[in-house]
Amino acid sequence: MTNREVADTLVRIADALEILGESPFRANAYRNGARKVEQMETAVSVLHAENRLTSVPGIGSGLAEAIGQMVTTGRSDTLEQLLATVPPGLMDLISVPGLGPKRARTLYQTLGISTIGQLEEAVRSDRLAAVPGFGEKTAQSIGQRLATLERWGSRLLLADAWPRAEALAEQIRKEPGVTRVEVAGSVRRFQDSVGNINLLVETNDPAGVLCKFPAASDVDGFKEIRMNDGSVLRLSFAEPSSFGTSWVTSTGSPAHLARLCQIAGSPELPACDTEEALYAQLSLPWIPPELREDRGEIEAALAGRLPDPLSAELIRGELHMHSRYSDGSATIEEMAKACIERGYEYMAVTDHSIGLGVANGLSIERLREQAGEVRRLNAELAPFVILHGNEVNIRADGSLDYPDEVLAELDWVIASVHGAFGKSRDEQTSRILSAIANPYVNLIAHPTGRILGRRDGYDLNLDIIIDQAAHTGTSLEINCGPDRLDLDDTSVRKAAEADVTICINADAHHPDHLPWVALGTSVARRGWVGPNQVLNTGSLDAVREFVSAKRRNAGAR
Numbered sequence: 001m002t003n004r005e006v007a008d009t010l011v012r013i014a015d016a017l018e019i020l021g022e023s024p025f026r027a028n029a030y031r032n033g034a035r036k037v038e039q040m041e042t043a044v045s046v047l048h049a050e051n052r053l054t055s056v057p058g059i060g061s062g063l064a065e066a067i068g069q070m071v072t073t074g075r076s077d078t079l080e081q082l083l084a085t086v087p088p089g090l091m092d093l094i095s096v097p098g099l100g101p102k103r104a105r106t107l108y109q110t111l112g113i114s115t116i117g118q119l120e121e122a123v124r125s126d127r128l129a130a131v132p133g134f135g136e137k138t139a140q141s142i143g144q145r146l147a148t149l150e151r152w153g154s155r156l157l158l159a160d161a162w163p164r165a166e167a168l169a170e171q172i173r174k175e176p177g178v179t180r181v182e183v184a185g186s187v188r189r190f191q192d193s194v195g196n197i198n199l200l201v202e203t204n205d206p207a208g209v210l211c212k213f214p215a216a217s218d219v220d221g222f223k224e225i226r227m228n229d230g231s232v233l234r235l236s237f238a239e240p241s242s243f244g245t246s247w248v249t250s251t252g253s254p255a256h257l258a259r260l261c262q263i264a265g266s267p268e269l270p271a272c273d274t275e276e277a278l279y280a281q282l283s284l285p286w287i288p289p290e291l292r293e294d295r296g297e298i299e300a301a302l303a304g305r306l307p308d309p310l311s312a313e314l315i316r317g318e319l320h321m322h323s324r325y326s327d328g329s330a331t332i333e334e335m336a337k338a339c340i341e342r343g344y345e346y347m348a349v350t351d352h353s354i355g356l357g358v359a360n361g362l363s364i365e366r367l368r369e370q371a372g373e374v375r376r377l378n379a380e381l382a383p384f385v386i387l388h389g390n391e392v393n394i395r396a397d398g399s400l401d402y403p404d405e406v407l408a409e410l411d412w413v414i415a416s417v418h419g420a421f422g423k424s425r426d427e428q429t430s431r432i433l434s435a436i437a438n439p440y441v442n443l444i445a446h447p448t449g450r451i452l453g454r455r456d457g458y459d460l461n462l463d464i465i466i467d468q469a470a471h472t473g474t475s476l477e478i479n480c481g482p483d484r485l486d487l488d489d490t491s492v493r494k495a496a497e498a499d500v501t502i503c504i505n506a507d508a509h510h511p512d513h514l515p516w517v518a519l520g521t522s523v524a525r526r527g528w529v530g531p532n533q534v535l536n537t538g539s540l541d542a543v544r545e546f547v548s549a550k551r552r553n554a555g556a557r
């Protein structure tokens with residue numbers, strides 16, 4: 001088991017203990033242990049092998065023994081024994097956002113609820129609000145979250161669907177008679193979440209491929225297969241002579257295909273061996289899949305005005321990341337070395353500010369202490385440059401966590417919302433506008449706060465925010481967290497059209513998160529954002545000038 005898996009198991013143990021109403025001290029011990037394991041530099045398996053687990057503060061002999069079993073056998077007796085006593089369904093129930101183990105326990109005790117279905121029924125019949133500790137407001141927000149979960153259904157995040165599609169394609173390529181397999185559908189168009197995985201297969205033996213999967217049904221000309229994990233695979237089969245046309249039709253979108261058929265003057269597109277040949281027959285240049293949404297790409301293609309392609313390789317630095325100073329799990333040095341390895345020229349370390357206690361936000365003293373470490377590392381790692389920044393919390397009233405004179409000491413300032421999501425549209429909008437108005441704020445991170453499959457963005461007048469961001473020289477983010485991708489494609493397009501500078505950031509909490517930037521560049525391409533509209537495709541000098549310009553224009557230092 002990796003540290004991550006051990007930490008997850010420890011959290012599950014803590015959840016189960018809380019559901020069962022066991023001593024809160026025991027549950028907390030497991031939760032703290034999970035946090036320790038997550039932040040460790042060394043693999044827990046190594047510490048266990050060297051008998052050093054108990055030397056970690058917060059890990060006693062009981063916890064060390066439980067972890068030892070996990071890393072040696074891959075299982076946990078403690079968890080299994082607990083799961084045998086927890087009513088079935090309750091462990092799933094706590095995955096509903098806003099419903100921790102304590103509330104799940106209360107629901108079970110008062111209403112006998114142990115499944116998501118029963119919870120939905122209780123929301124519908126208005127029984128939730130009367131439960132002690134719930135009330136009208138909580139009941140309402142749980143109802144909204146359930147609706148979001150339901151809408152989400154068996155959808156997959158792009159970050160999960162993409163590698164899965166590649167792996168399935170690779171698996172099918174090995175089948176006898178298969179000469180070519182390509183990813184198609186919404187995965188190929190890099191939609192942020194997808195309902196199914198589409199693959200296009202060239203083979204002389206479709207039945208031979210299909211028999212390797214659970215039974216397929218015919219849907220809209222696809223063979224649709226419900227995989228064991230609940231995801232949906234759609235296979236289509238193509239001949240070499242018409243592969244290009246099949247690839248275009250299996251990639252979609254339906255709206256784009258309808259336009260192509262209109263141009264062709266026929267419901268069937270002409271059979272071509274390559275995509276380029278098909279588009280050429282329609283007097284069009286090849287159109288990148290992420291633009292195929294009928295959002296003006298046909299007109300732009302005809303006029304030779306398709307956006308310049310943006311790729312993750314063009315990103316020259318990461319401007320939003322966390323270290324162990326707050327809730328990251330690596331040191332600044334480790335993050336910097338990972339950036340250097342990716343070929344980056346600069347990065348900004350942007351830990352959380354003091355108000356975000358849950359994420360171990362920095363006091364002004366710790367922020368200044370961190371500045372010292374950044375200076376030392378810069379001397380060591382030159383020509384690579386670490387900008388000292390911060391992700392400053394925007395408080396409920398729109399004020400920032402640090403006073404201006406502290407912000408003025410920083411090289412780069414991000415402002416973002418991490419709580420009080422339930423404010424009205426006007427309040428939420430002016431809250432963000434006041435951050436934008438601050439001369440030291442350079443970026444609004446994850447501007448809408450959405451979490452895919454769990455939470456819609458907060459109610460916001462994005463048009464005004466875009467307008468003021470452009471006006472003040474404040475950039476807006478495409479946050480590349482796989483469940484954020486915030487701004488989304490249509491919003492980022494609006495922003496770029498209004499001349500807002502875009503930043504594409506992994507919001508990395510670990511070196512392994514840096515590659516997420518590829519998800520963000522795909523959102524940017526879907527949003528028609530060209531490389532010259534993105535701040536971190538530029539040089540370090542350009543980033544510094546971006547910061548200075550806003551301060552200058554505001555008459556600040």
Ligand SMILES: [Zn+2]
Pocket residue numbers: 391416418445446
């Ligand atoms: Zn954040």
Ligand SMILES: [Zn+2]
Pocket residue numbers: 320321322391507
């Ligand atoms: Zn962050």
